Amino acid sequence: xxxxxxxxxxxxxxxxxxxxxxxxxxxxxxxxxxxxxxxxxxxxxxxxxxxxxxxxxxxxxxxxxxxxxxxxxxxxxxxxxxxxxxxxxxxxxxxxxxxx
Ligand SMILES: [Zn+2]
Ligand SMILES: [Zn+2]
Numbered sequence: 001x002x003x004x005x006x007x008x009x010x011x012x013x014x015x016x017x018x019x020x021x022x023x024x025x026x027x028x029x030x031x032x033x034x035x036x037x038x039x040x041x042x043x044x045x046x047x048x049x050x051x052x053x054x055x056x057x058x059x060x061x062x063x064x065x066x067x068x069x070x071x072x073x074x075x076x077x078x079x080x081x082x083x084x085x086x087x088x089x090x091x092x093x094x095x096x097x098x099x100x
Pocket of ligand 2: 063064065088091092
């Protein structure tokens with residue numbers, strides 16, 4: 001069922017919205033409502049701020065510290081952001097092409 005949805009979602013904005021809502025539901029199943037991960041995801045509208053895609057687009061998700069803990073960053077919602085695993089790697093290597 002996921003297969004046909006991903007094939008269709010790029011053609012029709014309404015289907016795209018439907019698909020995004022389905023993806024958001026996955027997150028709501030994974031993370032308990034009101035939990036830290038859930039609240040971080042809500043704050044960023046369930047999207048990856050780096051690539052703009054939905055967090056649950058099939059990629060693995062990692063949680064990034066905006067201010068590194070070694071620089072005094074805290075483990076708080078304000079300082080945490082969910083990124084795709086690949087986007088997270090780009091964030092740490094500087095730019096998308098830095099290590100290619
Ligand atoms: Zn991303
Ligand atoms: Zn990070």
